[in-house]
Amino acid sequence: MGHNKAYYWFLLLFMLTCLVIGVLSETEAKILLRFKNSLSNYGPALADWNDTGPSPCDVPNWTGLRCRSGSVFGLKLENMGLMGAIDVDTLTGLSLLRTLSFMNNSFNGRLPDVNKLTSLRVLYLSYNRFSGEILEDGFAGMNNLKLVYMARNNFSGKIPNSLAALPRLSELNLEGNRFDGRIPDFQQNSLVMVNLANNLLEGRIPSRLSNMNSSFFAGNSLCGKPLPQCKSSTKTQTILIIIVVTGSVVALVLISAVYYCRHDPTTASQVKNVQAKKAGNIVGKKEDQSADHYKNAENAKLYFVRNDRERFELQDLLKASAEVLGSGSFGSSYKAVLPNGQAMAVKRFRQMNNLGKEDFREHMLRLGRLSHPNLLSLVAFYYRKEEKLLVSDFVPNGSLASHLHARRAAGQSGLDWPTRLKIIKGVAKGLTYLYNELSSLTLPHGHLKSSNVLLNHTFEPILTDYGLVPVINKEHAQQFMVAYKSPECTQDDRTTKKTDVWSLGILILELLTGKFPANYLKQGRKGNADLATWVNSVVREEWTGEVFDKDMKGTRNKEREMLKLLKIGMCCCEWNVEKRWELKEAVQKIAELKERDCDVEDYSSYGSEGEAYSTRAITEDNFSFSVNG
Template sequence: MPVTLFFFIFLFFFHPVVSLSSDGLALLTLKSAVDGDGATAFSDWNENDPTPCHWSGISCANISDDTDPRVVGVGLAAKGLRGYLPSELGNLVYLRRLNLHTNAFHGSIPVQLFNATSLHSIFLHGNNLSGSLSPSVCNLPRLQNLDLSDNSLAGTIPESLGDCSQLQRLILAHNKFSGDIPPTPWPKLKNLVQLDLSANLLQGSIPDQIGELNSLAGTLNLSFNHLSGKIPKSLGKLPVTVSFDLRNNDLSGEIPQTGSFSNQGPTAFLNNAKLCGFPLQKTCTGSAQSEPGKNPGSARQRVNRSKKGLSPGLIILISVADAAGVALIGLVIVYVYWKKKDNSNGCSCSRKRKFGGSGNNERSNLCCFCWSLGCVKGFKSDDSDMEESEKGGGGGEGGGRGEGEGELVAIDKGFSFELDELLRASAYVLGKSGLGIVYKVVLGNGVPVAVRRLGEGGEQRYKEFAAEVQAIGKVKHPNIVKLRAYYWAQDEKLLISDFISNGNLANALRGRNGQPSPNLSWSTRLKIAKGTARGLAYLHECSPRKFVHGDIKPSNILLDTNFQPLISDFGLNRLISITGNNPSTGGFMGGALPYFKSSQTERINNYKAPEAKVPGCRPTQKWDVYSFGVVLLELLTGKSPDSSPGASTSVEVPDLVRWVKKGFEQESPLSEMVDPSLLQEIHAKKEVLAVFHVALSCTEGDPEVRPRMKTVSENLEKIGS
């Protein structure tokens, strides 16, 4: 009894005391520095807890076996926090990541913060911070990521940044930094991959030393400042994968033409009134023009000077005479042709049946267009392309064909067969969409082809249709589906292309049960990414019309038996508009697996660039770059950006781009973002990260910042080679 009584007396007079760790006490200063409106973010921050490791936004790790877990991460981004940054945050000596971006913190960045020497990532962008950037920032020996953009920081950029030897990303955009860009830090930053000093008040010239940033990737962004003087030639020594953004400055002189300058488009230099030379339309004059070969426009200028002897009136007279002569010759050819046709034994196609039979049987045979096939004797060859275009004008004012007439025109000389052979072969429906029905047809020699039926309208626009098809047919690349021939009649328009036997990337990634094909190893996915990039770069840079695809997505990337990708469906929207149908998303040119409208058109196309969703905007090549970036992210993550009613959230992410960017900002483990089926390929980790970076550069919100497809392709080719 006395022992029991003593125990209760002890409990009554001596309460056990629970003390919060030093890391927790430092964090409570942040809670007290925030106005009451942000209290909900700290609802579980309790001063009576022994450790802060279970608090919202706090992550901890065991530094050693004999110590308690320590705070290594603070993540309270976009929480609506309004207040100041307390200096006590510098007491978190094991803090690695400070992520407080997109809040309303004001005041200066405390110098004491840089006492937290384990910090390697500071994300404070999107606040109202002011004051200067302290030179003490490089007291952090492990600092890799410093993003202070979208604040009101002022003063000069400290030269001591060169002491941040591990720095990889320096983003100071949209502040009020002024003065010259210091020349000394850049040669020391051997690991810097991103530099963004845009939208500040910087002046003076661009330092030559920036050209020594050999590890730079993505975009060198110095736009929207007051930089002056000539663009240093040393920037040409930067990696060829680097895109420049020097817009809206006061730069002058001729744009250098060496090294990485050759990969830049005109948008990189816009709104610099005193700049001249390629790739701008403004040619240089004076001494710059006198050096032969220096400016791509110099030869053209000399030609123009040699023509000064011709008066404008004489030039107009010669042009009119030439046009009249060509028109007269065309009329003669058309007259002779139709005279000959009237005297020949033609046939009437009044008893025709349409391609695909009644349309009720989706595995029906191809029926003849006419019971009598005398209308079309066979296949025209590529040699008669010009003759074919001229004949198109004889059927009426609009260039249409006569009633019932048809033309089967071969675009590829090495690909020939009779029309009768095509029309009598067995055909099977592959898919239907707003871009037409697609059939698989096996010819008599055993060669399968894909036949797309476009529709029945557009009979008055034959010349326009033929010109578009011929332009598509001239695109020849191993990663682009090849158009072999086309058929034109008043009530039938067909495109005949190669049949690609292994389906498309969408089916390979998702399959019929939502699981990727077991054959989609990392090396295969990388091969698909590289091949698709090569094909798109060819369409953008080397094709006759510098095509814009406008609808890049996995269902339009077909796969052969070796999983080599082939891009399909480019140029079809234009042909559909000529035939009078309404284009929609989806469809095939040469595809192998069904893609029926009933299930697929309900999806929202989240592969499109943000600006592509604005009604009335014309497609651009940067649309394709964005869409390709989303395809890359899908290859990497295994997650689809499509959203549809009843979709499985385990494999679909409606905003895949934002999801991946958030993962990188929060430094989530790679295993949480990458496709689980790739986790066994440990050796590919560096390659996977490299492709992630390429994909993120493609999906930049600002189209001007996105790289060209040529640059994207070159970057991918370097990975794993």
């Protein structure tokens, strides 16, 4: 009887064990489904997360799951556009969960209570929209955590000591946030990488981090190994403020000196940006009278937005030997040669107060992340309420405007057709990149014109002054920026995603005709697309041969391709926005252009018949273009 009783107890215990195992397996699926329902915008990405098919860790696993021994070991939901709340309380039910990654999504708000996941080893939250301060105990108790990646969010405040004290931490990436104050004292022997670049940190770098790559600390106000030694802050700030004062006074004088010339259309001042004049240095002479006005200025320092450039001080920049490159509607531009021989381009802006300091810095960091062969990379910036400096690499070959419109020496030829085609193809690539990377902006460029297309030594185009619409004072932007000369602005007071396409069209016509767009010289949103109007009138009168720049060499056997580009330009600056081409279509057509016609016959040798043929090539291709709607 006793044996039977023991047998029954054993059988009951076995059944209970099987029941518990079954319940745990069901619970894991239910946990994941409950977590899925806490998210938004998951769309079809998590379609296989359902209770009608296989279990989470059956082969194949549910999307984004890493399993071990039939249980969920890791969750990797990256690049899915996920939003909503990360329900940490639900995830605590996954007892074997060790790795968690939500990189490249759209989660926002404060950091979730990840410290409830005490067994976690890996946490990836980079490239989201998390913001706000992290609680001091935000990582308390996470003694197994080794890898923490939270880069490119909007976290602020101090780096919590609970993060710095994680006993097994080996890799930490907080780059591209807004953490401020001093770096906490990291002591772990296991540390391999601590990336704190592009934050608002200040002070001395802890000795335990002195063997790290210097790029991990760029874009802050830090000192000590691996960066230069720390200096006396009071003395340095005083010197820098004096430098900024004197530099600002000189800038005012220069802007005043060129004011008349810039507003006189006969001086061709729009293209003087590459006809450099010696100016000694950016600082000039000290003006003690203005010093009191700047005593309360913010700390004078450069914020670096890139990690791939050698750092230098604002003092070095402002004292450098300099050349005035030109003066435009936003301020003066300089070429500054640093003590190490490196040449930088510096632009002063005064009408750039549309955003406060933090939002301005965030936008500059966004621009600093852009990287493309046809974009001039922003390297650093200086912020003061009354004045901004944007620092970039110096491009020695000048702008497209200077090569098209500047007076040439006798016998000096203009740009040939292959070079002009190369330039417009590069411009199209750069503009496409801006449309993809700055997709949230109605005007990803906003100021596309020939003087903002620089040329390197191989005549590869490099776009500059892009992405500035959000930071430029609106009234000033409407007065001077090219996008606001478009028909939709002059007539309907609006901009669209096709407004930059209009600017591209005008640039193409300028490139082909060699004529400067006269309406760019007018302030405000008045006047029409004079260059497009002229081109259209010539084409309609079948005088197409008169359109192209007489200084354009290398046009033999190129007429068809040149006419194709002319058509593309006119379709891009179509007055009616609805009929205007999308950027994608224009870029595709530009990419298809060749240096040489498919037919080898030289139609230019046919005299007047050749001109007539060229005219038909554009007029018989169902071409229509409206000037006034």
